[in-house]
Each structure stands twice: as C-alpha cells, then as structure tokens.
Amino acid sequence: MIYCPKCGAGNQDGSRFCAKCGTPIPTTGIRCPVCGTMNPLGNVYCDRCHTRLVPLAISVPEEPEEKPHPVKGLSLPTRPSAGEADWLTQLRYSEEQPAGAEEETETPAAEIPDWLLQLGLVSSSAAKPEEAAGISPFPTRSPEEKFPHGPEWRKGEAAPESAVGEGAPEGIPGFPERYPSEVPEAPPAEQVAPVFPPTELPDWLAELTGVTAPTTPSSGPSPFTEEPLRPAPMEPPPFAPEESAPSAPGGPSVPPVLPEWLTEVAPPAPSGEPEAPSAVPPITLDWLGEGLAAAPPEQIAKTVPPLLLEEETLPGPAPAELPDWLLAARERPETAPHAAPELGGLVPAEIPEWLKPLRPKEVEEAVEEVAESEGLLAGLRGVLPIGRGLDMPTTAARIRPAGPTPAAVARAELLQGLLARPLFQPPEEKSEAPRRAAGWTISRLLVGILLLGAILAPMLVRVPFFGPPVGSGxxxxxxxxxxxxxxxxxxxxxxxxxxxxxxxxxxxxxxxxxxxxxxxxxxxxxxxxxxxxxxxxxxxxxxxxxxxxxxxxxxxxxxxxxxxxxxxxxxxxxxxxxxxxxxxxxxxxxxxxxxxxxxxxxxxxxxxxxxxxxxxxxxxxxxxxxxxxxxxxxxxxxxxxxxxxxxxxxxxxxxxxxxxxxxxxxxxxxQGRVYQYYLTSLGLAQLAVAALMILGAAVFLVGGRNK
Amino acid sequence: MERLTQRILPASIAIAAGILVLAGYLLPVPFLTAIRDELVRWAVILAAFAWILGFFNLLRVHLGQMRRKGGLYSFVLILSALFTLVLTLLASLNTPLRFVGDWWFQYVLSPLQATVFGLIAIALATAAFHLIRNRREVGALIFLISALIVLIGTIPLPAPVGTWLAPLREWWMSVLATAGIRGFLIGVGLGTLLVGLRVLVGLDRPYSER
CATH class of the missing domain: 3.40.50.10160 (MTH777-like)
Structure with a gap:
C-alpha cells in the first residue's frame, strides 16, 4: 500500500496515479523497514506506522523536489534494457534497495564477474557512510596481524592480497585503496600488478586508462598514473567503487575475460597495432566533470568512445530514484561536513497532528518601556519596573475542583436511589393501599351525600311518619x-x-x-x-x-x-x-x-x-x-x-x-318547630346510616372479605 | 447530689403531698383539711400555669416547623393563636374591643369547631359501612346489631315499629349498655386507686424522668 502524497489516500503498490485524486504517485519510494509500506520520497516518517525513515544524522532538504544532481561516472541505467544481463539487473535492483536492505541483499561474490571485482567496481562497503567520513570499517592489518598464530604457509597467502593493496577488505580480492587522499602515488610497475592485462582491455578503455597494448609490453611507467575509475566525488553509488583500482603497470596479467555487454558496446578491436599512447593526459572518472571541461571537443570526440559520450545523454537515474536523504547525504560533506543535523529543516507538516498541541509555544511578552512620571527618576525610560506580584495578595488562587465525570454522577444517582428505597416493602401493600384508599373515598362520598340529603330533606318536604319523641329521665x-x-x-x-x-x-x-x-x-x-x-x-x-x-x-x-x-x-x-x-x-x-x-x-x-x-x-x-x-x-x-x-x-x-x-x-x-326540624333531620340521618350499615354488611358478607 | 435532687427529693415531696391530701379526706382533722385544701389550690395554680407553658411550647414547636414542609399551616396557627390571645386580653380589660372578641368566638371559633366535630358522624358512618369488610366475627356482628337497635330505636318512628323498637332500645340501653359502662367505671376506679397507691409508695414517678 502506498499513500498519495496529496490526499493521503491509500493506493496499491505499483500504482502510478492516485485512485482518488489522480495525483501522480512516484513509482519509487522509500520502503519502511518496519512495516514494508512504500512511502513517497520526501517522507520522513512512514505514512502507516510513523517509523522514521530518515536517520536523524542526515538533514533533510526543505525542498524535496529539488532536482538532484545527475549521477555521473559509472552510474548505470536504472531501467532495464532489453539486452541487459541478469547480474546487472540484480545489481540495479539492489541499488534501489534502501541502505538497510542493501546489506541484506548484498550481491554474493560468486555472482560478480571477476573483471568487475578486479576493477573494484563492486564493494559491499562502498556506500557505508562511515567510510565516506574517512573511517574504514576494515582495519588494515598485516599478514602477521591477520594470522598471528597461523602457519607460515598461511601467512604467505597474504602476499597476493598485499599486492592488490593494503587496507583492502578481506575476502574481496583486488579491492583497491578506497580513499583518494590516502592513495599513495603510483607504485612501481614491478611492485603493483595490473588489474587486468592490457590485452583484455579494449582500445578505448586502454586509451582511457593508459594501459598499453599487449603487443607492446610496457616496460616503463604507465602514463595512467592516476586512479582510472575513480568515481565522481560525493557520488556514492552502492555498487561502484569509491576509488579506482590502483593502477599497477607491469603487474601480473589476468586472463582477458569481458562480459558480453561490454564486448558489444566496445568498439571493434583495431586490426593493426594499437595506437601509441597519446600525449593526452589521462582522464579519470572525473573526466565527466573536469576532463571534459578542460579538453577540447575534438579531442573528446577522438578519445572518448561513443558509449561514454552517450552516457551523458543516457537517462541517468531519475531524480526520484534516489531518496532525498541520500541526496542530502551526498551533498552534506561539501556544505557542512561536520554540521549538526538540521532538525529545524523538518517542515511543520511532518509533525504528527497529535504531537502539535504538545509543542511549546513561544510567549512573547511585550516589554513596555516605562517612563517614570514622578520622583527623582521622572522622565527616564527603561527603569526597572517594580517587580510583579509584590503588591498582589499572598492568598493562593482558589483551585476550582473539576466537576464529576458522567460515570461518577451516574454511580452517585444509583446509590442515592438505592438509599432512598425502603429496606422492605411488601408488594401487597403497594397494590392494596391505593385500592383501599379509593374505596374509602367512595364510601365517604356516599355517606356525605346521604347525610346531606337527610339534613336538607326536611326543608323541602314534610316527613309525617315521625311521632313524638320519647326520652328516659x-x-x-x-x-x-x-x-x-x-x-x-x-x-x-x-x-x-x-x-x-x-x-x-x-x-x-x-x-x-x-x-x-x-x-x-x-x-x-x-x-x-x-x-x-x-x-x-x-x-x-x-x-x-x-x-x-x-x-x-x-x-x-x-x-x-x-x-x-x-x-x-x-x-x-x-x-x-x-x-x-x-x-x-x-x-x-x-x-x-x-x-x-x-x-x-x-x-x-x-x-x-x-x-x-x-x-x-x-x-x-x-x-x-x-x-x-x-x-x-x-x-x-x-x-x-x-x-x-x-x-x-x-x-x-x-x-x-x-x-x-x-x-x-x-x-x-x-321553639317546638325548630326541635321538630332537628328531630326529622336526625331521624333521616340515622336511618341513612343504618341503611349503610346493613348494605355494607350484606355486600361484604356476600362478596367476601379482602385478604 | 444528683440522686438526691432527681430522685429522692421529688419522690419525697410527691409522697408527702399525696399522703396529706388523702389524710385530709380520710381524717376529720382541721389541720389536715386545711393542708389538703391548700395543696389542691396549689395544684389548680400549677394547672393554670401549665396552660401558659403549653401556649409557649406550641409557639416554639410551630416556629420550628415553619421552615419545613407544610410550614404554612404552622404560620397560620401561630398567627391565629397570637390574634386570639390579644383579643382575649383586650376583652378581659372590659374595653369596647370586647365585642370583637365575642364576635371572633361566636362566628369563627364556634362554626369551625362544630364543622370539625360534624365530620365525626361521616367517619363513623363510613366505618360502620366497612365493619363486616374489616372484621367478620361474632363481636363485629354483635356491635352491628347493637348499633342498629340504638340508632333506629332513637328515631320516633310511628307504630307499630316504634312501639316495639323503642322499648327494645330502652332495655338495651338500661341493661346491657349500663352493665358494660359500670364494668368500665369499676375498672377505671380500680385503676385510679392502683395508680394512686403506686405514686404514694414511689413506684411510679411521673414527676421525674427516672
């Protein structure tokens, strides 16, 4: 999954355009070493797991889209050509791998052609940053140091190795001295064996390197005294040697074996004797930068083979094919070799959103220039003001406690409800009490109506059936x-x-x-x-x-x-x-x-x-x-x-x-009439009450009593 | 000291007063009779003073309840009590405001008390209606029959119901009811005597908290 640099939408690996916004997605990116997600170039952090992709020691340029310098020297085309050899394709893919992965996919020595090994074009430590800083990961040791307890014959095995050059990494025969500044002047021809015999080199290459034709064994010092295949400075291609193989005129010859592609691209071998070495100064790999500028065009056209001339026009590695941090690392020694990592170069947008609120805010306090208006210092400015807080009360500010959380409020309400609930409440009382209250209310209303009727009835009608009262005593x-x-x-x-x-x-x-x-x-x-x-x-x-x-x-x-x-x-x-x-x-x-x-x-x-x-x-x-x-x-x-x-x-x-x-x-x-009225009302009321008692007794005797 | 002031001294005074009053009734001695009458007079004065204490206690209790739920009723009660007190004091001075006091008693207090008392009739009638519902037993049935006889027998019904129901009621009241009331009165007399004796010997000390 690769994410769009514009909208952030996730796209499948290998997508060239964003499926959401159509923004072109760089085909080459930085693979996260943790989750394996492909990230656009310029990403400092992985879009998926936020793992830092760029080491802190390397400053990231503010403009990631800055056009990088074209890779010069022996930069090989990154796009596979039709006639490309398999081992070169593997080399190219290995080049595209990040630094961490490159070490894992290091090309085995068995798959590297011998000639390339002899040239020192392949080195596992070519791109090590510590080497670029002048620190060799491979300490130079003498044969005695290497095999202090070994047999004598073992010590003798170191002789060819030393012939290649001191300080060469172990296990890589023919690895040259890697640092130009430390490279001594060309040793004598009898001491340093040539990397490969002149007979195996094409003429064009022989002219470049100054190796004489095999037919003309060189007895004197070779004009090719400088490092012939020295890469351009600050270009650490992963597979190219940082320094050319030491020229060793007169060294032991190597069987001439050339790869096919080199044979094809090489100009046809001269039929006659090879041309004598010209007086043209030898051009190293820096010729792309220095030699071409100094030599006249005619000489360039004459001495430089078409292949190398075309190399300038060949599509070099696309700017996007090299990570920005690698490009920045390439230029870093020129600009600020020992400068501190420019952490400030991180654009604010690269800081995660969740981290932004945590950034310290710069509070700029406006400094007022106080002009004294009275006293001995009247009219003076810049006088130190009275310290703040001297006239403030010493009482501490009241800290308002934070309100309870909703969960705490819910628990408190539940507890309050439980406490307010009675410990024991019989269910019968709940259903019986309202019904009984309703029954009593109806009964009282009925009794009240009857008694009221008994009182008012004598006023409306005459009740003739009441006789004279009888009282004892x-x-x-x-x-x-x-x-x-x-x-x-x-x-x-x-x-x-x-x-x-x-x-x-x-x-x-x-x-x-x-x-x-x-x-x-x-x-x-x-x-x-x-x-x-x-x-x-x-x-x-x-x-x-x-x-x-x-x-x-x-x-x-x-x-x-x-x-x-x-x-x-x-x-x-x-x-x-x-x-x-x-x-x-x-x-x-x-x-x-x-x-x-x-x-x-x-x-x-x-x-x-x-x-x-x-x-x-x-x-x-x-x-x-x-x-x-x-x-x-x-x-x-x-x-x-x-x-x-x-x-x-x-x-x-x-x-x-x-x-x-x-x-x-x-x-x-x-007041007889008043008494008669009272007695009539009383009689009716008593009759009504007696009737209620009889009615109630009949109803509840027949209907049964409530439990 | 506390035992003396809270137990011994009150009990001694109560026992001595009781014995002196009882002796004044039982023994025809002028000295004891004079002491008896004086102690009874003191009791009357203390009873009158108890009304004053009760009035202020009423004010104190309802002043505290005014701040609670239903405090409006307490406020009305306090206001009415103070108003009645002022009216009664003014009436005792034989001033022209006496008419206001009489009017307040005749047209406010009397109807209110009569109304509240009349509600007892409705409550009793309702209870009679639910008598069998709540108590289905022989006692309830006897009570029901007795109530019906007295109620209906009191009514001056014409003959022939009134002719046999009124004597029945009279018999019921003079025999059954009187027997019951006498038994009740005898119980009250015995209880009063027993309480008096307990107070005299110090077993009951209603004048003390312990």
Missing amino acids: VDQLYAQVEALPPKTPVLLAWEYGPAEAEEMDRVAGPIVVHLLRRGARVLIVSTRPEGPATAAALLHRWIPDSETLMAQVVNLGYQPGGASGVREILSNLGRRTEFLTGAPAADLEIMQGVRSVMDVGMVVLLTAQPDDLRVWVEQVATANPNIPVGAGISARVEPVAGAYLGTGQLRGLIAGWVGGAVYEQRLDTG
Whole structure:
C-alpha cells in the first residue's frame, strides 16, 4: 500500500496515479523497514506506522523536489534494457534497495564477474557512510596481524592480497585503496600488478586508462598514473567503487575475460597495432566533470568512445530514484561536513497532528518601556519596573475542583436511589393501599351525600311518619326543677364548648329557661376554657332582652385543674369573680349566702364528655348525697349517664336532641318547630346510616372479605 | 447530689403531698383539711400555669416547623393563636374591643369547631359501612346489631315499629349498655386507686424522668 502524497489516500503498490485524486504517485519510494509500506520520497516518517525513515544524522532538504544532481561516472541505467544481463539487473535492483536492505541483499561474490571485482567496481562497503567520513570499517592489518598464530604457509597467502593493496577488505580480492587522499602515488610497475592485462582491455578503455597494448609490453611507467575509475566525488553509488583500482603497470596479467555487454558496446578491436599512447593526459572518472571541461571537443570526440559520450545523454537515474536523504547525504560533506543535523529543516507538516498541541509555544511578552512620571527618576525610560506580584495578595488562587465525570454522577444517582428505597416493602401493600384508599373515598362520598340529603330533606318536604319523641329521665329532671323553691341557688357546670354547642345548646337551653322561670339563681362555672364563653353565647340567644331573667344568672368563669378544679369550685364558690365584669362574686347580690356547694339547692351538669360527667358526679353526688344532681348530656354520653341514673346519683337526665325536644314540649319555650326540624333531620340521618350499615354488611358478607 | 435532687427529693415531696391530701379526706382533722385544701389550690395554680407553658411550647414547636414542609399551616396557627390571645386580653380589660372578641368566638371559633366535630358522624358512618369488610366475627356482628337497635330505636318512628323498637332500645340501653359502662367505671376506679397507691409508695414517678 502506498499513500498519495496529496490526499493521503491509500493506493496499491505499483500504482502510478492516485485512485482518488489522480495525483501522480512516484513509482519509487522509500520502503519502511518496519512495516514494508512504500512511502513517497520526501517522507520522513512512514505514512502507516510513523517509523522514521530518515536517520536523524542526515538533514533533510526543505525542498524535496529539488532536482538532484545527475549521477555521473559509472552510474548505470536504472531501467532495464532489453539486452541487459541478469547480474546487472540484480545489481540495479539492489541499488534501489534502501541502505538497510542493501546489506541484506548484498550481491554474493560468486555472482560478480571477476573483471568487475578486479576493477573494484563492486564493494559491499562502498556506500557505508562511515567510510565516506574517512573511517574504514576494515582495519588494515598485516599478514602477521591477520594470522598471528597461523602457519607460515598461511601467512604467505597474504602476499597476493598485499599486492592488490593494503587496507583492502578481506575476502574481496583486488579491492583497491578506497580513499583518494590516502592513495599513495603510483607504485612501481614491478611492485603493483595490473588489474587486468592490457590485452583484455579494449582500445578505448586502454586509451582511457593508459594501459598499453599487449603487443607492446610496457616496460616503463604507465602514463595512467592516476586512479582510472575513480568515481565522481560525493557520488556514492552502492555498487561502484569509491576509488579506482590502483593502477599497477607491469603487474601480473589476468586472463582477458569481458562480459558480453561490454564486448558489444566496445568498439571493434583495431586490426593493426594499437595506437601509441597519446600525449593526452589521462582522464579519470572525473573526466565527466573536469576532463571534459578542460579538453577540447575534438579531442573528446577522438578519445572518448561513443558509449561514454552517450552516457551523458543516457537517462541517468531519475531524480526520484534516489531518496532525498541520500541526496542530502551526498551533498552534506561539501556544505557542512561536520554540521549538526538540521532538525529545524523538518517542515511543520511532518509533525504528527497529535504531537502539535504538545509543542511549546513561544510567549512573547511585550516589554513596555516605562517612563517614570514622578520622583527623582521622572522622565527616564527603561527603569526597572517594580517587580510583579509584590503588591498582589499572598492568598493562593482558589483551585476550582473539576466537576464529576458522567460515570461518577451516574454511580452517585444509583446509590442515592438505592438509599432512598425502603429496606422492605411488601408488594401487597403497594397494590392494596391505593385500592383501599379509593374505596374509602367512595364510601365517604356516599355517606356525605346521604347525610346531606337527610339534613336538607326536611326543608323541602314534610316527613309525617315521625311521632313524638320519647326520652328516659326527662320527666325526673323536670320534676326536680319544678320542686326548687324560688331564689334557690343552682350550680350549672358548663362543660362543653363550641364543638358540641350545636347539640348541647338544644339540651341546656330548656333547662336554663326552666330554672329562670322558677326564679332560681343560676351560678355558671366551667372547668373548660371555652365553657364560660359558650354559656354567655347561649344566654345571649335564648334570653336576649329579659334583663330580669339575666339578673338571676352569674357567670363565675373558668376553673383550671380538672378534677382538682371541680374540688376548688365546690369548696370556694364565694371566692370567685364574675366572668364578664371581673367583679368579686361575694359582692354580687345573687351570690349572697353562697360560699360552697353546700349552699346550693341543685347541681345540673351540662356536659358532652363522659369523663366530665364522671368527675362531677363523683365529686358532688358522692361527697354530698343530699344535693340533687341532674344532667343535660350529649347523646353519646347517655350510656354512661344511664349508669348513674339507676343508682340515684343522677336525679334526672336529658340526653341529646330527643331529650331536649321532650323537655321543650313539657316546658313549651316556643321553639317546638325548630326541635321538630332537628328531630326529622336526625331521624333521616340515622336511618341513612343504618341503611349503610346493613348494605355494607350484606355486600361484604356476600362478596367476601379482602385478604 | 444528683440522686438526691432527681430522685429522692421529688419522690419525697410527691409522697408527702399525696399522703396529706388523702389524710385530709380520710381524717376529720382541721389541720389536715386545711393542708389538703391548700395543696389542691396549689395544684389548680400549677394547672393554670401549665396552660401558659403549653401556649409557649406550641409557639416554639410551630416556629420550628415553619421552615419545613407544610410550614404554612404552622404560620397560620401561630398567627391565629397570637390574634386570639390579644383579643382575649383586650376583652378581659372590659374595653369596647370586647365585642370583637365575642364576635371572633361566636362566628369563627364556634362554626369551625362544630364543622370539625360534624365530620365525626361521616367517619363513623363510613366505618360502620366497612365493619363486616374489616372484621367478620361474632363481636363485629354483635356491635352491628347493637348499633342498629340504638340508632333506629332513637328515631320516633310511628307504630307499630316504634312501639316495639323503642322499648327494645330502652332495655338495651338500661341493661346491657349500663352493665358494660359500670364494668368500665369499676375498672377505671380500680385503676385510679392502683395508680394512686403506686405514686404514694414511689413506684411510679411521673414527676421525674427516672
């Protein structure tokens, strides 16, 4: 997969154009040593795995599209030609491999022609950068150093090696001295054997190298004294030797074997004797750069074979075929041999996006030039300002805590819900409670409607079937009051309040009127706070305009203390004060001769509470059995009062509206119609309630009870 | 010291007061009778003072509840109590504002209390309707029959229903109901006596927290 340099879309390996945007994709790229992805030239990092493709020690040019210098010298065409030999094709492919892979695909020595080895054109260490820096990875050792413990014959084997040149890598015979600066001057011919015999060299090459024809054995120093195949400086082709084989005129001859392609491209061998070496100075491989510039064109055309002339026009290696970092490494020694790696040359776009926010930002603080306006330094600029923060409060800035994360909020809500849930909630109650509440609501509505109808019905229609009321004890109480002599003090215990007044007023009213008619002096007391006020209200309604009757009544007010209060009342009637005026009771004419309960002729209890009746009966009737006690009570107290009525502790009794109606009929106060209305409403309401009870019993007996 | 002030001294005072009052009722000695009457008078005064304490306690409790849910009702209660207190104080001074106090009692307090009390009738009727639903047993059936006899027997129905139902109700009330009430009253009397004796001997100390 190779990625488009423009849009970044992934394309199949070998694609020439981007399938997405159509941008031409360089066919040659840099293969990532980690993932194997082909990356466009100029990439510093792999598009797939972001592995750095360019070593840090090599600066990357800012303009990757800069046209590289054409490869000169023995650069071979990178495109395979039709007649190309297989081993050359392999060499070319091996050249295209990156530096790391090149070492793995190093061409075995067995596949390299001997002649090329002898020429030193193939070297496994030709492209090593450390060698370019002048450091030889192969330390030069003498035969004795190489085989310090070896046999003598082994030491002798080193002789041919030394004949090739000291410092040559081991295992590569004929490897020349690689650094031109260290290359000594041409040794004598008898000391250095020639790389190959002159008879095997073509004429054109012989002219270049200065090797004499085989027919003319050279006895003197060869004019080819310089390195004949020295590559151009700063061109480290991977397979080409960095320095030419040392010329060794007069060296041992090598069997003339030429490859076929060299034979084909070579000019036809001269039929006659080879031309004598001309006086033209020998041209090294630098002739492409120096020799051609110095020699006249005629001489070039005469001496340089067409092949080499055409080599200038041959399509050299495409600029894209060499990685940028390699091109930069080629030029680096010329520009800055020991300069530090230009990390700044990395374009910002090559920094990954995720790394950009992490880059330090340069904060430029505007430096204000403060001009002093006052003091001794007035008008001066550049005076050091007062240090920041000196006048700032020393309190640390409050750090606002970070808000809870959504996950923490969710967990907190779940925990809060669990805590708010009751520990045990029976499922029956959940379903039963609303249904029961609804049932009770319906029942109450039904009862309310029935009771309301019972109250309103007597206003609309006449109910004729109700007869005269019958009440027990009414006649006895009426007889007791009738038996009282005039101006007899009668103590009225007013033990009910506004809540029970609607019923009790219909009971107490006839009794009070009867007492007043009999000329009795009525003394009103109460052990309930609202009792005196309730009594005053009743008197105001029942005896509105009769000052004579009202003069017979005295309201002695409220007595706290419950049962103790009753005792206090009975013991100290003469010490009390009048409720309305606050006057002492002893000063009132109506209270003349009355100091305690022993001075009253009768006690009448008006109460709606069973406990009040019990307390009063116990305190009065038990301690003073000679004092007659009557009672006007609520209907619900009737069962309790009936117990005292049978024992004689109560001499008479009026219970509820029925008893009041009976008493009113006897007394004839003029409110008979009101009592009739009340009794009719009461009768209807009681019938309705009785009907509800029967209905409810029937329904639930038949329907069954709920579990 | 704490034991003396919190247990011994209160118990001694309560026992002594009880014995003196009881002796004043039982023994016809003028000294004991005078002491009895004075102690009863003190009890009345303390009971009156308890009303004042109760009033301020009511204010304190509902002032605290005003800040909680349903505090509006507490606010209305406090406002009504203070208003009634002021009216009653003004009425006791026999001023012309007494009319306002009387009007407040007659036309506000009395109808409200009567209305609340009247709701008891509806509640009792509803409970009677659901009587068999909640309790299907002999006791409930007897209660139902008794209630029906008293309710219907109270109504002055014409003859012939009223002629036999009213005596039945009368018998029911004078015999069965009275028997039950007397038994209840005897139980109350015995309980009162027992509680009095326990207080006299110091077994019950309602005046002390311990």
